[in-house]
Amino acid sequence: MSELTEFRPRDRNWHPAADTPAYRSTTYRAPRRSLLAVPQSIGELSGPVFGDTPLDPLGNDLIRNYATTGDAIGERIIVHGRVLDENERPIPGTLIEIWQANAGGKYRHVNDTYVAALDPNFGGCGRVISDADGRYSFRTIRPGPYPFPNEGCDWRPAHIHLSIFGHAFVQRLVTQLYFEGDPLIPRCVIVNTIKDPKAIDSLIAKLDMDAMHAFDCLAYRFDIVLRGHQATYFEDRGS
Amino acid sequence: MALKETPSQTAGPFVHIGTLPEIAGLKAKASERRNILARDGTLGERIRIEGVIYDGACALVKDAVLEIWQANANGQYGSNDFVGWGRAATDFKTGLYVFETIKPGATPYRDGRGQAPHISLSIFARGINTHLQTRLYFSDEATANAADPVLQLVGQPDLIATLIAQRDASRPVYRFDIRLQGERETVFFDF
Numbered sequence: 001m002s003e004l005t006e007f008r009p010r011d012r013n014w015h016p017a018a019d020t021p022a023y024r025s026t027t028y029r030a031p032r033r034s035l036l037a038v039p040q041s042i043g044e045l046s047g048p049v050f051g052d053t054p055l056d057p058l059g060n061d062l063i064r065n066y067a068t069t070g071d072a073i074g075e076r077i078i079v080h081g082r083v084l085d086e087n088e089r090p091i092p093g094t095l096i097e098i099w100q101a102n103a104g105g106k107y108r109h110v111n112d113t114y115v116a117a118l119d120p121n122f123g124g125c126g127r128v129i130s131d132a133d134g135r136y137s138f139r140t141i142r143p144g145p146y147p148f149p150n151e152g153c154d155w156r157p158a159h160i161h162l163s164i165f166g167h168a169f170v171q172r173l174v175t176q177l178y179f180e181g182d183p184l185i186p187r188c189v190i191v192n193t194i195k196d197p198k199a200i201d202s203l204i205a206k207l208d209m210d211a212m213h214a215f216d217c218l219a220y221r222f223d224i225v226l227r228g229h230q231a232t233y234f235e236d237r238g239s
Numbered sequence: 240m241a242l243k244e245t246p247s248q249t250a251g252p253f254v255h256i257g258t259l260p261e262i263a264g265l266k267a268k269a270s271e272r273r274n275i276l277a278r279d280g281t282l283g284e285r286i287r288i289e290g291v292i293y294d295g296a297c298a299l300v301k302d303a304v305l306e307i308w309q310a311n312a313n314g315q316y317g318s319n320d321f322v323g324w325g326r327a328a329t330d331f332k333t334g335l336y337v338f339e340t341i342k343p344g345a346t347p348y349r350d351g352r353g354q355a356p357h358i359s360l361s362i363f364a365r366g367i368n369t370h371l372q373t374r375l376y377f378s379d380e381a382t383a384n385a386a387d388p389v390l391q392l393v394g395q396p397d398l399i400a401t402l403i404a405q406r407d408a409s410r411p412v413y414r415f416d417i418r419l420q421g422e423r424e425t426v427f428f429d430f
Contacts, residue, residue: 004349010429014350016368025249028295035429037391041349043308043359044430046316048324056268066265078340088241099257109253110264111302111331120399125260161250161257169308170430176248176372190249193368200244225242230377 006040008086008169016193023189024150040170045116047168050095052127059127062100062140066075066108073119074103074141076217079177079205082134083164084139090134091171095228096224097163098126098138105146107157114146139217145184157184157191177205177222246308247370252302255328258363259304261399262328265308274327276307276340281321284339287412288375288404291334292362295420299334303364307338307375309357314344342377342411348388355390373429378405380381393426399427400428 007173010037019030056067063072079098083091101107101124104116108124122141130136136173143160147153164174178185185204194200202225211219255263259273277285289305294362304326311321322367323343327336345353355376362371376384384403393399400424404413417425 010244012369012429014243018368020368023249026368027366028298029300029364029366030368031424031427032295032369032420033424033426035427036393037429038392039349041354041389042316042346043310043354043357045414046308048308048322065268082241085245086242093347097257099253099419107253107256108263108265109256112253121384123265125256125263125265130251139298140276152295161248161254163257163304168370169361172306172361172370173245174250175245175361188278193248194246199243202243202245203248209379225245228242 004045005043005229006045007168008230010170014196014199015196020041020189020193022151024197026193027071044169047165048173049093049167050165051128052225055127055129060136060138061079062098062122062124062126064124067121070121072102072122073204074122076139077142078137078139078211078213078217078219079160079222080135080137080208080211080219081221081223083130083136083224083226084134085171085226089228090130090132091166091226092130092132092134094130094137094167095165096128098140098160100124100140100160101146103141103144105144116146118194123166142179150189154189155184155187157182158198162224164224164226168197170227173224173226176203179220180204180206217235241323247368249361249368250304250313250370251363252365254304254363255300256385258326259328263333270427273277273338274325274338276322276325276338278321281311283343284411286339286342287410288358289336289412290404290415290417291336292329292417292419293421300364300419301329302336303329303362305336306363307327307340307357308407309340309342310346312341312344314346318347323337324382330381345383353383353386355380356388357387359362371419373417373425373427374402375404376402377413378403380415390397397423398426
């Protein structure tokens with residue numbers, strides 16, 4: 001019956017509100033009615049399994065996975081960490097998808113009109129499955145900041161988008177990570193859709209010199225926390 | 240509780256790069272038509288689900304990604320013969336999304352009552368800070384819908400109507416338009 005144990009409710013004051021006027025795209029896309037709270041049943045407590053899906057062996061190496069003539073250009077970095085639940089338990093076997101701009105802030109996307117150049121050796125798309133301890137790692141280049149139309153011209157800090165599934169429909173999470181020390185972070189209207197400074201800080205990857213590869217790349221550490229189950233009879237017994 | 244959930248951020252306008260790279264214009268690593276769930280040998284009635292997403296200005300949302308999660312024809316999730324998960328983008332020109340799947344069976348509610356056949360749906364897009372979750376029910380399941388515990392929580396008939404996909408008169412095609420705002424704003428859930 002453990003699969004029918006509900007997950008803890010999502011703290012909607014920790015997450016961004018739907019309507020955040022400074023980020024103008026929310027104005028016509030934020031539902032006006034409150035979300036309807038509904039108990040979780042089997043469809044919400046289960047989720048797709050990707051752990052057995054064979055991935056491209058270069059899936060987590062964005063320096064090489066779309067390269068044709070050489071490595072992608074830019075500051076070479078490792079982004080790594082663990083996927084945990086709110087109860088501090090590792091989440092193994094979960095799919096993590098990432099996407100990002102290149103070192104000049106340009107996305108390889110048919111709709112990106114930014115003037116910066118494309119890198120013929122960079123796709124900006126990665127996939128990996130967390131290991132038995134919930135660990136994951138990507139090798140990539142540090143993305144560049146870029147402008148976007150909002151209140152006139154606003155700038156995004158360097159960021160990587162992440163999509164994580166967990167093992168249940170209600171654990172699904174899509175977010176963005178930022179880089180420690182970036183002066184654009186506090187100026188970003190999308191970052192500031194989140195009110196709590198501690199919540200914002202949890203989206204900032206920290207420089208991790210212990211994990212750098214000597215004479216190759218720097219490393220940043222970013223742990224991901226997904227919703228965890230409510231306490232159960234079994235957990236109370238410490239098993 | 241020792242840790243706080245990582246907060247959400249919008250998937251942004253370039254969500255396709257990471258989720259449906261071919262649609263972004265990236266060279267395919269493998270042919271992955273993630274909006275087609277029904278395979279050879281999958282049990283159940285083959286159906287097509289299609290629709291658009293409207294914003295509060297009645298404009299089509301043409302940069303969204305939708306994900307669905309559903310039971311198989313027997314009401315089981317994650318069975319070996321049917322993954323039950325799919326992903327589609329709204330078309331950059333027409334705004335239309337399409338899934339080819341099978342009609343799910345009834346599934347149990349927490350208290351053992353039956354739930355009407357339904358598909359869980361998540362929506363990701365620029366301007367959506369935390370993905371939206373809703374459910375799609377079927378217009379030809381009026382009796383089951385009337386007894387569905389979640390639709391009973393929704394309550395008002397005009398709100399329930401936002402969750403019912405309409406079956407075409409002659410083909411196994413259901414139309415499910417989503418409205419982010421406005422008079423017929425879709426009901427979104429907090430599970």
